[in-house]
Amino acid sequence: MAQQERIENGSTIGTAEYRRRHALVASQLGIGEEDVTKLTRAFGARAGVFGEEAEALTPRLARMAVATGADLENMGDSAAFVYNQLKNLPNAAERT
Numbered sequence: 001m002a003q004q005e006r007i008e009n010g011s012t013i014g015t016a017e018y019r020r021r022h023a024l025v026a027s028q029l030g031i032g033e034e035d036v037t038k039l040t041r042a043f044g045a046r047a048g049v050f051g052e053e054a055e056a057l058t059p060r061l062a063r064m065a066v067a068t069g070a071d072l073e074n075m076g077d078s079a080a081f082v083y084n085q086l087k088n089l090p091n092a093a094e095r096t
Contacts, residue, residue, distance in 0.1 A: 018055075025059050035072040036062055042076030047083045049093075057093055 022036040040058050044050045057079065065075035079096050086092040 021055055021058070025062050028059075029062055029066050031062070031066060031072070039065065039072040039076035042073045043080045043083070044076075046077055046080030047087075049080075049083065053093055057096060 018037070018040075019033070022040070023033045025036045026033040036058065039062055040054055043057065043061070044054050047054070061075050061079050062072060064070070065072045083092060083096040086095050089095065
């Protein structure tokens with residue numbers, strides 16, 4: 001993810017920071033860190049959004065996936081589809 005972010009934005013928050021953030025969300029929800037990473041990767045791959053913007057959505061999407069029993073990777077992909085429909089509107093990330 002750090003490499004995708006670097007390509008898209010010219011800089012990155014770094015792999016270690018991604019792992020730290022994903023581990024925090026995973027521990028709060030009692031799920032695997034890799035599941036959180038899959039969610040963020042799926043969102044970024046479809047929406048083309050990486051870094052802080054994608055990371056800001058991760059905890060909310062992960063909570064929603066756990067609450068509904070959805071697969072986290074599918075949640076990231078589905079949220080990106082919605083985001084792409086709304087991205088030209090103000091506050092697209094909050095509306096997703």
